[in-house]
Amino acid sequence: MWNIFKPEDTIDFSTQIKPILNKNCITCHGGVKKNGDFSLLFEEEAFANTESGSPAIIPGNAAKSPLIQRLHEDDPELRMPYQKPKLSKEEIELLTKWVDQGAKWGEHWAYTLPKEVEVPTSTQSAGMASYGPDGFIKNNIDYFVLKKLNQNGLEPSPPADSSVLTRRLALDITGLPPDSGLYEDYNSGKITYEQLVDNLLADTSYGEKWASWWLDHARYADTKGYEKDMGRTMWKYRDWVIKAFNEDMPFDQFTIEQLAGDLLPDPSEDQLIATAFHRNTMSNDEGGTEDEEFRVASVIDRVNTTFEVWQSTTIGCVQCHSHTYDPFKQREYYNLMAFFNNSRDEDTSEDEPNLRFYNENQKVEIDKIYEWISKNNNKEVATSYNKFLKYLEPVYHAHLAYNYTNGNLADTKWLALRDNGSCYLDDVFTQNSNFIYLRYSSGIDGTKMTIRQDNSEGEILSQFTINKTRGRVIQKFPFKKVDGKINLYIEAHNDKIPSTSPTSYITWFAFLPEITSANEAQAQIEDNFMALINSHVPTLPIVIENPDYQKRTTQVFERGNWLMKTDTVEPATPQSLNKWNEAWPKNRLGLSKWLVSKDNPLTARTVVNRVWHQLYGRGIVATLEDMGSQSDPPSHPELLDWLALRFMNEHQWSIKALVKDIVMSGTYQQSSKSNAQLFNLDPNNTLYARGPRIRLSAEQIRDQALSVSGLLSNKMYGPSVMPPQPDGIWQTVYNGGNWVESKGEDKYRRGLYTYLKRTSPYPSFLTFDAGSREVSTVRRTVTNTPLQALVTLNDPVYLETAFYLAKYMEQSKEVEMGIRKGYSKAVLVDIDNEKLMILKELYDNSLSDFIKNPNNIKEFIPNDENGDAKLAALTVVATSIMNLDEFLTKS
């Protein structure tokens, strides 16, 4: 709608024609259906011959174009849109003009590069008040905003009061109310606004606040999801995100490490941790489910998430059919899938591969092993052993075995053979190894295992006995050296057990290149190696790539069904986006470079738009999840492009610099006070004639309450915590997990550290619109419900915070002064008389209620032995303050 200033004469495809086609035509003539063999999705399709044998659009001749003729038909069987009301006169006129003008197909803004734009500094404001040190214009952002305001006959609002602004800024940058010292320094004029901004950006709480935002994108959770929803240790990834934000890791590097850290040359431990981004996919432990189905589901989720997070594109639909509205073809979906289809994970119950975190002594031991093998064998072999120590890969998982006799894949997890049991395991590359490594557990002694080549008659490659184990162990057994890929036939014999009992439970098989040396220390080195891989150490699921001999091919699924595989495809990116650079490897590393290439039209715009949304509660493109022909048009297209280019070129992808640009603007610093005229003209504040006013997020609401009451712990990092929640919340099927309430300061940690169980998230967060993170969330809807009121009024967590705020208020001799102080501690502004009187009245009512019913005092404030009616009444007042809209909202 903002394109009304275009010259009337030339019709613009993207803004004037495409919306009409999308709304009225594309459902039947697009990606899913191509009625009459006519599609308006891609340019070449639109001008191709249709079923009738000739094209529907004849450029330059609307009168002869069936597309236009059909709009005028009186016969409802012939008129288009079929069985729908006739298009409006204006719409038909536009389409006719467009065809007559040559039917020029245009590219959508989202798929063309951000344009270099000139900052509209010459804009004339309605009043000169906009300029000068106290005026609206603070940086270049404001010129773009002011231009649009002027076009709409509006003026910016005056700046917000400095106290309101301090609170807004601190909540936006750190997620917390400002530290009282900083608040004083700024409000007394000791430091400038810019110094305030810099101080807040330098605070480590900045990383925590923005990590919360990113963890929604990353679908970070502490459980695996689906039916059983078992726990999963992911917190080291969360720590990585917090640190990355605090160190202001450039967003391009941030992208590459998360999508392809494992493919970087000699990746550091941190770079491997970063890849856990894509291990936040759910995995299914439900009995009877097939691992391959859910492995594929994870890969699909990775494709969809990558495109949603970096490209503001819902690519998921393309899985089944070419995109209805946007220029993505079905095959291209599988080209993208091919990038992700070769990670080692296979939906196993232990989430392999897992990065192993050794202690310092163990690390020394590992270095020695590496040195020794390098010296006595070669670096290549040493690296294989080193990688195996790092993440126990590559392995062949039990679920690959098939054709069982007297055996089965027990609990869909372990290879379990009974006496005289056998099974097959195909396409195994033994690396010409002289050992086979086995991870298994067994409750009995004396099972004779035989591994043959091909079948029961085949050559014996290995024969050994396995005995009772203590839990799961890794052992190696001599193996006949074989070249190339072979098929294995595995047998077990143990006639001392009932024929129904499994002899053992095998998790995986593995092979490592042979170590050949004449060195007598070899035995010791090998022992140390076995001890290390058997040691119980902390782990984190990560992404690593398949070795060549385990590579999967990727095929197009017919109608998205993973069992109906058709054409084989190679990794490639969609044609409608930026070109592939041949210097990039055709893997996730190349893909991540493609995403953060300056030629990619969507990545920088996406980030800029979402950071803007974090600060303003609304994106420049309001549909954060979608930039394409179905998205809302940008409210300020030039500003979006200007910010995107500045973010990439001048700020070198620095998020802190981007945040700073936005909060330094006069646009951001405006007062959020509205009035009826302004509201009715621009209810969603699309034009930014006022400052942002948004309800705080679930985490912020809790963090703020804890902070104001002085309870908040500033402990950073580490495993998730379990603050108090009502009994009986966790009731997941087959899952023994329990909510074990954290002790000490862990009860009062920031919200982002709260344990997130996907099927049963922390209830008060759920009520305040935090998601369950089963899939990526790029935008939380903000709702306003009675259940939210019940949380902040009645949840013991909030009562405790109110109690401590009341204790603070109690320190003042005069009740009114106490209320005054409590209010300003909470919302950081001085209370006006009207509000003070209302709270004083509430205090008086409460006081007389507690004096009348003294037993209620102990019940209400059990934390304080000497608590009196006065403290109880102040707690009621504190509860009210902490339920005020102004407390729950940043103004």
Next chain:
Amino acid sequence: MNSLDRLIKEQINREIQAKTRRHFIKECVAGMGGLALGSMFMGCNPFLGNSKNGKIALTERDINPLASMPPPFPAKVKSVIYLHMAGAPSQLEMFDYKPTLHKLDGQATPQSLLEGKKFAFIRGTPKLLGPQAEFKQYGESGNWVSNFLPHFSKVVDEVAFLKAVNTDQFNHGPAQLFMHTGGPRLGRPSIGSWVTYGLGSENQNLPGFVVLTSGGKTPDAGKSVWGSGFLPSVYQGVQCRSKGDPVLYIEDPKGISRNLKKSTIDAINKINKAEFNEYADPEILARINQYEMAYRMQTAVPEVMNINDEPEYIREMYGVEPGKESFANNCLLARKLVEDGVRFVQLFDWGWDSHGTGHETSIDLGLRNKCTEIDRPMSALLLDLKQRGLLEETLVVWGGEFGRTPMLENREGQKMAYLGRDHHGDAFTMWMAGGGIKKGASWGLTDEIGFSALEGQVSVHDVHATILHLLGFDHEQFTYEFQGRPFRLTDVEGQVIHEILS
């Protein structure tokens, strides 16, 4: 009006439309001067906030997202009670009588049936298992019911059976999601959320979409089966619990009297009103409304959740067990809730996964116990609704996430200690009763052993289309814009099952 004004107006309307599906700006002025609980938003629809410098135009939904809205087409029913037997009940022991299967009991399953089929646990060639219950025809309809359900056999003429429902999901989690959200993966809104979004709630003191669980566990797929997906979370199901607070945090803190709570909310809302005068942000009005509703809910929810005040004969009729979490209690609660105008009541009863791995999950013993648990209450529910004239405006739906195999489960290829049946989604039974439903109907026919549909196969999408139809929606037009495209409960499929409609 110049073109700019017109465009701005259009933009405003479009935003509002996007929010509320229909746009109707109510221009009605409310005096905001004297503020008292319960007076501000009840009665007249004062959807013009009076800020200190003028009136702001709002829709009813801006302030109250649960405001009741008429359906787009004439509706047969106003509310839904959906009884879900989590774990998947065996149609072969309850409703789908297969005498031939009885004769074939113990025989190996023909290979032709097994080809291309995947089962959750059955491996190799399983044996067929005859019905473990006895069947008779009942009522005027002559529909078959097993001796596991003696009470239900007496109300069989009230319901319409779907004997050949089909799902392509055969694991509990995905199948439950499919049954309740129209898709097997997470992220879509549940049917109750769609309905509450579309119609709002008739009772502003209670949540519009209530979930009650029994059987000791929540459904396999977790809370997502009543989640709001991409719809605003205000439309998600509110779980009312039998133990602890019926709704989380609904009880006042100890030591706080109702009067004091009222004073507290009054004070909060008065200050919020002052804030609104300053900021003219309608979210503040919405918050004032929500605090009032929260206060009312605190009384209304415990009241409606209290079954002790029901007359003895009613409690007897359902077979309730006060103080416990039971399906019987939940059936009675469901009636009370729809009676009070709750839009969608979802019951989940856990424990129907009759694999035969133990006594409780055996198809002959355990299943019979589960049937006994539900038989009386669900029959009582139909009768009770009927005697109150509520059945005509309520839809009762019964079913599981899939059905069970005519084959005996042979977990890990071996004989098991108890009799059990594996998951099977090709053809299973559901029933519906209430307004707009053809009484005594039965639609769909399975083959001689109850393995495949012979005719009248319906999909999960068809079931959804039918439920929405009865509520006054065209399932193809009832959409929500998300990620740049319109989404529907029925995805791109679904046909109304007219054969069971009156």
